[in-house]
Amino acid sequence: MSADRPTTPDRDHGSTDAAVVLEAAVVVMGAFPALAGVDLRVRRGTLVGLRGPNGAGKTTVLRLCAGLLRPDRGTARVLNVDVADDPAPLRWRVGYLGHSNGLYDDLTALENVTFWASTVGAGRGDVDAAMAAMEISDRLRDVRVRHLSAGQRRRVALAGLVARRCELWLLDEPHTGLDVDARDQLDRLLRAGADAGATVMLSSHDLDRVDAMVDHGVDLVAGRVSREVRR
Amino acid sequence: MSTPPGVVATARMIAARDLRIEWRARVVMNQVIPFAAVTMVLFAFAVDDTGALGRLAPGLVWLTVMFSLLLCAQRAFAIESADGALEALRVAGVDPVGIFLGKAAALAVQLLALAAVMVLAALILYDLDPPAGGVVLLVTSAICATCALAATGTIYAGLAAGVSGRETLLPLLVVPVVSPVLIGATRAVEAALGTGGTAVADGWPWVGLLAVVAVASAVVGALTFGSAIRD
Amino acid sequence: MTTPTTPRSTGTRATRVIGIAAIVMSAWLTLFGLVLSPADVAQGDAVRIMYVHVPSVWLAYLAFIVTAICSVWVLVARGRVPGVDRVAGASAEIGVVFMAVTLVSGMLWGRITWGVYWQWDARLTTTALLFITYIGYLAVRGLDGSPEQRARRSAVVGVVAVAEIPLVHWSVRLWRSLHQEATVLDTDLDVDIDGLMLFTLFVGVIAFTLWFVWFVLHRARVMALAALVEERSLDEALAERAAEVPAGGQN
Numbered sequence: 001m002s003a004d005r006p007t008t009p010d011r012d013h014g015s016t017d018a019a020v021v022l023e024a025a026v027v028v029m030g031a032f033p034a035l036a037g038v039d040l041r042v043r044r045g046t047l048v049g050l051r052g053p054n055g056a057g058k059t060t061v062l063r064l065c066a067g068l069l070r071p072d073r074g075t076a077r078v079l080n081v082d083v084a085d086d087p088a089p090l091r092w093r094v095g096y097l098g099h100s101n102g103l104y105d106d107l108t109a110l111e112n113v114t115f116w117a118s119t120v121g122a123g124r125g126d127v128d129a130a131m132a133a134m135e136i137s138d139r140l141r142d143v144r145v146r147h148l149s150a151g152q153r154r155r156v157a158l159a160g161l162v163a164r165r166c167e168l169w170l171l172d173e174p175h176t177g178l179d180v181d182a183r184d185q186l187d188r189l190l191r192a193g194a195d196a197g198a199t200v201m202l203s204s205h206d207l208d209r210v211d212a213m214v215d216h217g218v219d220l221v222a223g224r225v226s227r228e229v230r231r
Numbered sequence: 232m233s234t235p236p237g238v239v240a241t242a243r244m245i246a247a248r249d250l251r252i253e254w255r256a257r258v259v260m261n262q263v264i265p266f267a268a269v270t271m272v273l274f275a276f277a278v279d280d281t282g283a284l285g286r287l288a289p290g291l292v293w294l295t296v297m298f299s300l301l302l303c304a305q306r307a308f309a310i311e312s313a314d315g316a317l318e319a320l321r322v323a324g325v326d327p328v329g330i331f332l333g334k335a336a337a338l339a340v341q342l343l344a345l346a347a348v349m350v351l352a353a354l355i356l357y358d359l360d361p362p363a364g365g366v367v368l369l370v371t372s373a374i375c376a377t378c379a380l381a382a383t384g385t386i387y388a389g390l391a392a393g394v395s396g397r398e399t400l401l402p403l404l405v406v407p408v409v410s411p412v413l414i415g416a417t418r419a420v421e422a423a424l425g426t427g428g429t430a431v432a433d434g435w436p437w438v439g440l441l442a443v444v445a446v447a448s449a450v451v452g453a454l455t456f457g458s459a460i461r462d
Numbered sequence: 463m464t465t466p467t468t469p470r471s472t473g474t475r476a477t478r479v480i481g482i483a484a485i486v487m488s489a490w491l492t493l494f495g496l497v498l499s500p501a502d503v504a505q506g507d508a509v510r511i512m513y514v515h516v517p518s519v520w521l522a523y524l525a526f527i528v529t530a531i532c533s534v535w536v537l538v539a540r541g542r543v544p545g546v547d548r549v550a551g552a553s554a555e556i557g558v559v560f561m562a563v564t565l566v567s568g569m570l571w572g573r574i575t576w577g578v579y580w581q582w583d584a585r586l587t588t589t590a591l592l593f594i595t596y597i598g599y600l601a602v603r604g605l606d607g608s609p610e611q612r613a614r615r616s617a618v619v620g621v622v623a624v625a626e627i628p629l630v631h632w633s634v635r636l637w638r639s640l641h642q643e644a645t646v647l648d649t650d651l652d653v654d655i656d657g658l659m660l661f662t663l664f665v666g667v668i669a670f671t672l673w674f675v676w677f678v679l680h681r682a683r684v685m686a687l688a689a690l691v692e693e694r695s696l697d698e699a700l701a702e703r704a705a706e707v708p709a710g711g712q713n
Contacts, residue, residue: 028696029608036703066322072696091324092235100315104248106255111248118244119325121234144255164323222703386622390615394605404598404619407591408626411633418637440636444629451625458537458614 019044019168019199020065024074027060034060036223037074042201042216044167047194049210050203052220058203059098061220062170065201066096079167092120095161096170101153102160105146109136109156112145116160130163134189151182158189169193171202175209187213238329245333250340252310259341263302264348267295271352281358286427288353289420293413296346297380300338300409301402303345304384307338308392317392317460327457331385335452339381346373350420365423368434372419375441379412382448390459415440472683480676487669494662502659508574509659515567517666518560519589521674525557526596526624528678533620536613544689545682547613550620552681554599556674561593584635591630595623609689 020042027035035057042048050058063069065078067087076083081090103112110131117127131141134155145153154174161169174190175183191213194200204210211217217229236244253259274291278284284291311317320330350369353359361369387404391397415437421427422434473481495513502509532550536543568586569579580586599619603612 026700033696033700033703036700068318068322088324091322094322096319096322098315098318100318102316102319103314104252104310104316105313106252106310107248111251115244115248116319116323118236119241119320119323121236224703383622386618390602390618391605394607396605400598400601400605403594403601407594407598407630408622410591411626411629414633414637436636440633444633447625447629451622455537455618455621458541459618461611461614 017044018042018077019046019079020201021077022061022064022071022074023076025064025071025076026073027057027064027069028072029060033223035064035071038220038223038225040218040225040228042199044199045194045197046199046215047190047213048199048201048216048218049214050201050218050220051205051207051210052226056220057223058220059172060223062096062172062201062203063098065168066094066170067091068096092164093166094168094170095164095166096172097154097157097161097174098172099176101157103145103153103157106144108142108144109148109152109159110141112156113159113163117163120164122163122165126163126165127159130159133162133192134159135185149182150177151179151186154178154182154186155189158186158193162193167198169198169200169202171200173204174202175204175206183209235324235326236329238326238332241326241329242332242336245330246336246340249307249310249334249337253337253341258306259303259345263299263306264345266302267299267345267349268352270295270298271349271356275356284357285359288357288359288426289424290413290417291357292346292349292353292420293376293416295349296342296377296416297406297409297413299345300342300380300384301405303338303341304381304388304405305398305401307334307385308388312393321461327460328453330460331389331452331456332449334389335378335381335385335449338385339377342377342381343373346377353424359424359426361424362431364431365425365434368431368438369420369423372416372423372434372438372441375438375445376412376416376419379441379445379448380409382445382452383408383412386448386452386456386459389456392460411444412441415444472680472687477676477679480672480679484669484672484676487665487672491662491665491669494658494665499658499662500656505575508571511567511571511574512659513662513666515564515571516663517670518563518567520667521670522557522561522564522589524671525553525560525674526592526627528553529557529596529599529620530624533617533624536617537621541610541614541617544609544613545686547609547617548682548685548689549678550617551603551685552678554596554603554620555681556677558593558596558600560670560674561589561596564589565593582634582638584631584638587634588627588631592623592627595619595626599623 018041020040022038022040025035025038026033038057038061040061050061052058060069064071064076064083067078067081067083067090070076070087071084078087078090079093081087083090102116104115107115110127113130114124114127117123117130136152136155136159140148140152145156148156158169169190171190174186178186187209190200190202194215202210215231218225219227271291274287275284278287308317311320350373354361384405387401387408391400391404394400418427419434419437419441422429422431422437425431491513495510499510499513501507529550532546532553535546536550539546541547568589572581573579599616602619603616605612605615607615
């Protein structure tokens with residue numbers, strides 16, 4: 001598949017270390033400009049937090065990076081693929097978890113992860129590694145996800161991304177519905193994912209938590225980037 | 232590096248997953264089949280004439296299967312949209328042709344089982360005396376008819392998945408399009424059961440019609456399904 | 463992108479010429495259909511229904527074929543041809559109206575000529591099922607979603623619907639061929655046509671086709687204007703959002 005081709009140097013930006021490059025990106029939902037001209041550069045292997053009030057455009061940035069939306073104006077390059085042109089080569093290198101987890105309630109945790117792994121041809125080894133990385137115990141593997149807690153479901157969904165060896169993880173409000181322990185565990189796992197080379201972008205209301213964990217904080221206000229903090 | 236599976240492998244994977252979910256949740260078995268069976272009983276109240284009921288039996292069987300198709304197709308996509316899995320499949324770049332073929336195949340298997348139960352119910356409830364030579368015709372026509380129904384149902388249920396008002400829209404879209412299936416399947420089963428006063432051999436032209444409709448719906452579905460489910 | 467100046471109406475010189483021609487042809491049709499053409503030997507004055515019925519059938523199918531061609535185009539272009547999508551939608555809307563005219567005029571004619579409103583004839587049944595299918599098409603156009611999404615979804619229905627026409631027609635014909643009584647009523651719509659009748663039908667087809675072109679052009683332009691209004695309000699909305707930033711700060 002075309003996604004296997006070697007990444008070509010991004011001449012406009014001089015380097016291939018950028019996972020995401022948005023330039024003056026405008027995205028319209030209905031008649032409403034959810035993004036009103038966003039400029040953003042995200043380096044590979046970093047943990048990025050998108051912060052901002054409701055309606056600031058956090059979800060839209062993530063969906064744009066997932067190739068689910070196209071920029072109406074401006075440009076969006078994700079993993080050196082122009083999203084406006086054809087997001088197809090981007091697919092299966094990017095994992096997106098919206099407010100939902102994309103799990104099948106009547107399948108077990110293992111069956112769900114195995115299914116998502118098999119969509120890209122990943123094998124049993126990848127699945128086992130992902131289950132271990134997301135700290136899904138042997139006891140949980142064979143439980144139908146219908147019976148799992150919100151935090152456990154979130155970890156199963158993340159294991160699906162890990163098993164697919166996604167390069168870019170896009171997580172929309174991953175902390176929602178989790179208790180404090182589960183949030184701490186999730187943060188630890190996301191940090192580990194970024195340290196292992198994945199680029200992780202997440203959105204959150206929880207400003208303090210995001211500040212504490214990310215390499216690159218992005219504040220969005222009214223569909224634009226108002227402030228960036230890099231470590 | 233793992234390679235993504237081809238169309239056939241994807242279809243097999245999706246079909247296996249859908250059938251596994253049905254095996255666990257038993258929605259078709261425990262809800263749709265009883266509904267269909269009670270519909271067959273109600274037809275007897277509506278017609279109130281054993282002789283007429285026998286003559287009408289093939290049509291009643293396929294009307295019931297068509298109503299059940301609406302429920303099963305709805306259900307097939309309810310499991311996809313319950314936790315955002317359809318969107319995740321799209322992000323993951325899973326081949327829409329594979330999704331279509333897999334879901335249609337799983338739906339066809341369920342409908343075939345349902346049709347078998349309905350034929351059996353008709354034999355018992357409506358006191359039929361089928362000729363011995365009709366079994367091959369019966370089975371072949373049922374396979375072709377359920378494939379055609381499943382393909383059409385999958386196109387439109389996929390198109391309407393996640394849209395508000397889909398419950399009422401789906402019947403409006405599906406019923407006129409499956410009318411050739413209803414005509415063909417009814418006449419073929421009539422010949423197979425000997426209820427229409429026709430010989431078994433007269434049923435085979437109808438199987439030809441059903442096969443053409445099945446192939447046409449599968450081809451149109453494979454070509455258009457990607458457009459139907461995309462955001 | 464430059465915003466074109468808003469036209470004051472959806473009319474242009476071309477549509478005005480078409481509109482006037484349509485009115486003239488319709489006046490002609492009325493004159494020929496009701497006054498100058500003779501009553502049929504067998505059917506009497508009922509034959510005059512044909513002058514509405516035949517052109518509206520022609521038009522309904524023309525409209526749906528236009529919709530189908532545009533739908534294929536939309537699918538090939540992945541929904542990114544808004545102009546083509548608008549023509550598909552406009553054409554289907556008008557097609558549904560003319561299909562209703564077809565069915566009503568056909569049933570009235572059938573009642574007078576055959577003694578029944580409805581006959582399970584392949585053409586009639588196919589037309590009725592197609593009518594319902596396109597009502598579904600219009601319902602899909604009304605679903606919420608982005609314009610691209612709407613274009614693609616409705617194009618899928620447009621393609622399935624046109625694939626349905628031959629299958630339904632074939633299956634109903636095969637079905638009715640088993641029933642011999644159908645041939646008793648098989649006078650069909652083919653009457654013994656004399657030259658003036660044929661000419662009147664011809665005038666009708668021209669008149670209705672002109673109406674069709676006129677309606678589609680106007681309807682598609684109205685849709686284009688609606689899209690333009692959205693595009694304009696986008697610029698305003700972008701300006702509003704831009705104004706939010708300095709004042710907005712952190713909230």
